[in-house]
Amino acid sequence: MEITVNGVVQSIAAAEPDLLSVLKSNKIEDPQMVAVQLNGQFIESSQYAETILSEGDVVEFLYFMGGGSR
Amino acid sequence: MINFTTEQLNRYSRHILLQDVGVEGQVKLCRARVLVVGAGGLGSPAALYLAAAGVGTIGIVDNDQVDISNLQRQIVHGTKDIGRSKVESAAEAMRAINPDVEVRPLATMLCADNIMEIIKDYDFVLDGCDNFPTKFLVNDACVMAGIPFSHGGILRFDGQTMTVIPGESACYRCVFRQPPPPDSVPTCSQAGVLGAIAGMLGTIQTAEALKYITGSGRLLTDTLLSFDARNMDFRKVSLRRQEDCPVCGAHPTITELTDAEQTVCALK
Ligand SMILES: [Zn+2]
Numbered sequence: 001m002e003i004t005v006n007g008v009v010q011s012i013a014a015a016e017p018d019l020l021s022v023l024k025s026n027k028i029e030d031p032q033m034v035a036v037q038l039n040g041q042f043i044e045s046s047q048y049a050e051t052i053l054s055e056g057d058v059v060e061f062l063y064f065m066g067g068g069s070r
Numbered sequence: 071m072i073n074f075t076t077e078q079l080n081r082y083s084r085h086i087l088l089q090d091v092g093v094e095g096q097v098k099l100c101r102a103r104v105l106v107v108g109a110g111g112l113g114s115p116a117a118l119y120l121a122a123a124g125v126g127t128i129g130i131v132d133n134d135q136v137d138i139s140n141l142q143r144q145i146v147h148g149t150k151d152i153g154r155s156k157v158e159s160a161a162e163a164m165r166a167i168n169p170d171v172e173v174r175p176l177a178t179m180l181c182a183d184n185i186m187e188i189i190k191d192y193d194f195v196l197d198g199c200d201n202f203p204t205k206f207l208v209n210d211a212c213v214m215a216g217i218p219f220s221h222g223g224i225l226r227f228d229g230q231t232m233t234v235i236p237g238e239s240a241c242y243r244c245v246f247r248q249p250p251p252p253d254s255v256p257t258c259s260q261a262g263v264l265g266a267i268a269g270m271l272g273t274i275q276t277a278e279a280l281k282y283i284t285g286s287g288r289l290l291t292d293t294l295l296s297f298d299a300r301n302m303d304f305r306k307v308s309l310r311r312q313e314d315c316p317v318c319g320a321h322p323t324i325t326e327l328t329d330a331e332q333t334v335c336a337l338k
Contacts, residue, residue, distance in 0.1 A: 007305055032251055064255045066257055067223055
């Protein structure tokens with residue numbers, strides 16, 4: 001099935017992929033490094049493993065970015 | 071109404087020519103007060119462009135000294151400034167660009183005890199600090215004080231920014247609930263940053279400040295703009311205020327400011 005991750009369509013082999021595995025397949029090893037929106041709604045990090053994605057879902061990983069000064 | 075001198079009319083003529091700014095907008099800029107948090111990578115271009123734009127009062131807060139490793143991106147400082155207080159070095163460069171502006175160098179570290187007292191004198195805050203505890207502190211204080219601000223962060227080839235109008239648009243905590251665990255997210259000093267990325271993001275933040283003051287265009291409110299300069303990909307993600315946001319939501323749980331564990335004031 002196809003989902004959109006950060007604006008790019010991705011094909012997922014799994015029939016019922018969960019959010020955590022999609023994070024991992026997008027090289028986000030530590031889920032606490034991002035905030036995640038699914039179809040415009042934020043998902044708590046404790047819910048990633050239980051959140052099952054469906055065809056056409058839109059996922060956004062919003063990265064923490066702290067640099068600026070030093 | 072401010073009566074501009076001929077010299078000022080010339081200095082600001084490219085603003086005055088803009089339909090969205092004009093004499094009225096320039097008057098607003100000359101009366102505006104903006105606080106720049108951090109005289110580093112993001113604060114450098116911000117300080118220079120705000121001064122050049124004639125923003126009447128510009129506060130700049132940083133407790134650091136100029137180091138040779140800063141000069142690759144912190145363009146408000148020069149080689150001769152190594153070892154000097156960053157805010158004094160920045161203030162000198164800003165006054166050299168535009169003697170009309172009042173520059174207030176604040177050689178201190180923002181912390182829970184002093185931030186409200188400092189930000190209350192400003193119309194807009196531009197966050198260019200380098201650590202998460204301060205970013206969350208700036209967000210919480212600005213939301214509580216009702217002062218609009220621009221969030222900015224950079225790392226490697228990436229940048230992100232959003233503009234927050236407290237009470238109207240999503241705040242930083244609506245997106246990122248709490249600082250990431252220490253050391254889970256690298257900083258520029260650990261992972262590096264392409265120097266010009268600081269300029270790209272700092273000038274976007276400054277443009278937001280100038281747009282807010284002059285009331286022109288549409289701000290990056292309810293929007294996280296991020297870019298990856300490796301391929302020059304720019305993206306906007308829509309956000310909205312979260313009912314359950316701990317600071318700007320319906321039932322806030324953060325009602326007073328505290329310094330996070332990596333105590334901000336104790337940071338070098
Ligand atoms: Zn909020």
